[in-house]
Amino acid sequence: MIERLLELRTVVNNIIIRHKNALPILTASELSILSSVLQVLRPIEAATKEVSGDKYCTSSKVIPLIHCLLLKVKPLKLEDLAKELQSLVLKEIDRRMGVIERVHPLAIATILDPRFKKMHFTEPLACSAAVAKIKELVKTTIQHEAVESDSSGHSDKPEDNFSFWDDHHKLVHKSWKTAKSDDAISDELSIYLCSPVGRLNENPLEIWNDHKIQLPKLHTIAYKYLTMVGTSIPSERLFSKAAQIVNQQRNRLKGKRLDKLLFLQSLPKEHWT
Template sequence: MIERFLELRTIVNDIIIRYKNAPPMLTASELSILSSVLQVLRPIEAATKEVSADKYCTSSKVIPLIHCPLLKIKPLKLEESLAKELQSVILKEIDKRMGVIERVTSLAIATILDPRFKKMYFTDPTACSSAVAKVKEFMKATIQNEVVESDSSDHSDKPEDNFSLWDDHHKLVHKSWKTTKSDDAISDELSIYLRSSVGRLNENPLEIWNDLKIQLPKLHTIAYKYLTMVGTSVPSERLFLKAAQIVNQQRNRLKGKRLNKLLFLQSLPKEH
């Protein structure tokens, strides 16, 4: 709104001076304040638009989109006192509301498992290390489940052996070997992923992970689980709004099954 007004200020001024009952035009100092305010608000508007989409991954963008506006707003050198006050208030509010965003486990894991960001935007090393540890736990649980399934299938096929005093010893050796193997697999997958180069910003992280599926199968499963989360409630609100436009007074007897189909068809891209 401010940007549009500043673009059209000369035209608005020409219209206002023709009518005696029109509101007074802004002074040069007030227009200067508006220009400074626009510099402060523009990064927040861009971040809001970016994280409110529903056609691409948004959960992994939350932490980067907190830091990027800060990097734009903090260095601003403003002359007007009102704009300076707005700048300080915005920085305080971002810190108050989003200061501990890196400690939100789901968002931290999504950011680390996004090949475009990984650990780049983490300022809190403790939050970063705890998120990496959580990913290791998930991978270990996945491997242990596979081991239990393979063990149960092995035991079911084997006939009963004769009594042996060293049966338990063999079981312990087998268990320790599998644990070591699983730990190596976890550390190998994570280290390969974290050491690899960062993806381009315009790439789809799900498509990148589709290419890495064979090389990093355990991480691939966890990445798909966390990257598909939405970052805000905007997509669900948008869906409710679309449903309200379809189910109106003239079409109030539509069943849920038909409504789901209509909403699905509406969500498809135009080329499909």
């Protein structure tokens, strides 16, 4: 609204001059304040739109968006009311999002997003804690696969051949699995973190699909955390669409039919041609 008013201020002033009962014209100082206020509000609008999407990964964008928002708002040199608004916005961001890097699901999603990794973390402890959590998840995945392989390879048939070194072979196999687990954790993470950062317009899920063979354990964890939704706006948008379909004239729709209609409504236009 403010941006539109500043763009059309000459036209609005010409219209206001012609009417006796019109509102008073904004002064030059008031227009200057509006321009300063717009500098504070524009980054907030961009961040809100970016995190409210439902066609791309949003959980990994929360921490980078907060960091970029602070980098945009803090350096602004403003005066009067705009400066008060700036300080209020920074205070509210710190109050609501000050500990966002310590939220493990969002931190893990950010690190496992090839476009961001550890670039936007301002707290080293929070970043190291997220990396440690990823290592635990990888280790758990490896141990789970090892247990499944042992159970699948176990035979119920009794062994006829006696071997004196059976216990030795079991100990060697156990130590080999432990060493392999530690090497797999360090190798996959080091390879991923040392690789170049992806472009911002790329889809992180497609990038991970290319790394599936090289980084199989991290690929599984990345798909789990990157597919989370960053905000509740997509679900609220879905409820609003459902309310538009199920109205007083169509109040006897069954759930299966409603699901199909919502699905068809979510398809992009190119799929209808």
